[in-house]
Amino acid sequence: MAESQLRALAAEITKLADSFATSLQEKGLPEASFSVDSPISHKGITAEMFMTRQTLSDKLTDMWYLVQGPSESIYNYVHNVIPDAACLNVLNHFNFWEAVPLEGSASYSEIAEHVSLPLDVVTRLVQHATTLRLFEEISSSQVKHTSRSAALAQQAGLQALVSSVLDITGAPMVSTLDSFMAPFDMAMSSALEKYSKGKPELTQDMSETAFALFHSTGPLGKKHTNSWEYLENDGEGDRRGWRQAKFVEFMKYLKDIFHLEGIVLDSYDWQAAGKSTVVDVGGSAGHDAILLARKYPDLKLIVQDMPMVKPVFEAELPDDVRDRVSFVEHDLYQPQPTQADIYIFKLILHDNSESECAKILKALTPGLRPGNRVIVIEYIGKVDEGESESESDAKKEPLPLSIRQMGTATDLRMMAIFNAKERPAEAYRSIFKAADERFDIVSLKADPLTFFAVIEAVWRG
Ligand SMILES: C[S@@+](CC[C@H](N)C(=O)[O-])C[C@H]1O[C@@H](n2cnc3c(N)ncnc32)[C@H](O)[C@@H]1O
Known part of the structure; x- marks a missing residue:
């Protein structure tokens, strides 16, 4: 009898799950569960544990495909994907999360009253949500939170x-x-x-x-x-x-989940920058500028973004940095109005096609002085593509599909919204070159495990 692929896969899953659980225990980190008191995320896992987790996710997905078979796995996916997303979106829009107490439970009628929707609609939405482990029905009329719905109740981001x-x-x-x-x-x-x-x-x-x-x-x-x-x-x-305002919240949340504070702080030798003026172009409501201002008291930071971001910036700017962090409305495709030593572009260029990226960088050039710097901090969705062709790299294990998918999904979103794309870090060399030959790339660092690249360019003039 041919060896069962299902059994072989199940054995791999057991091994990987055991390895992940053991390393959580060794690090004193609690395992996630479906109950409300579960940790909200697996914070504190090492890069190696992250790879184990993603490899395990790949195997679980393969198991899902194989146990259903080729056509049914597609049918079941297509059947669920839009209702799943729509259900999550509706529950989020009407804030069902708040309608159920974290401790205890709520009836369907109580939820309906809280969210101002008909009882029948609420019941049907929540019943679908429970199939996604969002809420749990504890009787025919009463529901409580699971850890997944509770995470949404607890995290505005x-x-x-x-x-x-x-x-x-x-x-x-x-x-x-x-x-x-x-x-x-x-x-x-x-x-x-x-x-x-x-x-x-x-x-x-x-x-x-x-x-x-x-x-x-x-x-x-x-x-x-x-x-x-x-x-x-x-x-x-x-x-x-x-x-x-929601998007600002989203950006702050991304900073937490991708641990971007460290990436921003390490993106340049800010201590050596001394009394420099730094412009954070498209800097949202200033979360990165505030971070830098607090850590480096000599820096003066100017956040540039769109007009409706300004009220959020003004409401959230902490008193201790008020004299060194300011906000200027500026359209980043227009000539740069502020003379600075360093310009940061974090998560800006991947939202733009090559020609738009070149336009954005070119908009800086009329005011640049020799020695001015541009720091690009960018999500690199296509981490293992075209980075290096050395023999040792050719033998490297490919990244788990679940990691590649984070990049490919973002890539398709970029295509749909901006006709932009996820790029390997190296692609930013030609983008700078297309903007102006007088930009010299002096450093380009990309770490597949952080998903981020930092590119530093100096204006030769
Ligand atoms: C993906 S977010 C990145 C925000 C921030 N740099 C960060 O890393 O959290 C892109 C930012 O660019 C801003 N933006 C987009 N188009 C802009 C434009 N034409 N002029 C100025 N800012 C713009 C958005 O408002 C948003 O804050």
């Missing part, structure tokens, strides 16, 4: 992540455009059909994205040309800017 990612990309990536170009119905297919089919490369025009197509021709009937403009302008009256 996680709520902001769900809302920002699903609201911005959900509809443009998967929604149907009303009888537009049938049979290519989904907005992303329609955008590719309309703007890129038959061409050697994806269009780099930000007005030719799935996002722009959805928002200009879709059922919302609005005219948002790109997602930044949507974040700025969605909402009437006092509500305008609410999406920017």
Whole structure:
């Protein structure tokens, strides 16, 4: 009898789960569970434990595919993926998380009253959510939190992540455009059909994205040309800017989950920078500028971002750095108005196509003086692609699919929203070169396990 692949996979899963559980124990870290008192995340795991966890995730996914078989695994995926995402989005939008106490439980009627939706709708949504281990039914009318729904109840940043990612990309990536170009119905297919089919490369025009197509021709009937403009302008009256505030929260949350404080602090020898002026271009509500200001009292920091970010910056700026951190509204595609020693671009360029990136960097050049620096801190979704072709690298184990997927998923989101892409760190060399030959790249560091690259360029003048 042929060896069972299922059994072999199960054995690997057992081994990897044992290794992960043992290393958690050795480090004194608690295991996650489904109960409300579970740790919210596996904070403190080492790089090696992270790799074990992701390899285990790969094996579990393979097991899922294999036990269902090729066609049913696809059918089941397609059947669930949109209702799963929509259910999470609706629960988040109406803040179901708050409707159930962390300790104890709530009835469906109590939840319905809290979220102001019909009882039948609430019951159906929560019943689907329980299949995703979000809430648990403890009787036919009563539900309590699981660790996953409790994590959302406890973390405004996680709520902001769900809302920002699903609201911005959900509809443009998967929604149907009303009888537009049938049979290519989904907005992303329609955008590719309309703007890129038959061409050697994806269009780099930000007005030719799935996002722009959805928002200009879709059922919302609005005219948002790109997602930044949507974040700025969605909402009437006092509500305008609410999406920017959520996005700021999302960015702060990303900083926590990717441990970006260390990356920002190590991105340059800030001590040696002395009394420098630093501009954080697209610096959100200043979370990185505040970090640097607190650690390096000689630095003066200017945060530049879009107008609706300013009220969030002003509300959140701590008193201890008020004299050294300020906010200036500035469109990063326009000539840079501020003379500084160092310009930071963190998580800006991967939101842009090559030609837009070159435009952004070029916008700095009229005011640059020799020796001025540009620090690019960038998510590198395509970590193991085109980095090096040495023989030892060729023999390296490929990264687990679950890690690659973090990059490929972001990459497709970038395609749908901006016609941009995830790039290997090396690609930033040619982006600087295309912007201006007088930028010298003096350092380029990429760490696949942090998913981040830091590129430092000096203006030769
Ligand atoms: C992905 S976020 C990165 C934020 C911050 N640098 C960080 O790492 O947390 C991109 C930022 O660029 C800002 N942005 C986008 N387009 C802009 C523009 N045309 N002018 C100025 N800021 C812009 C957004 O408002 C947002 O804060």
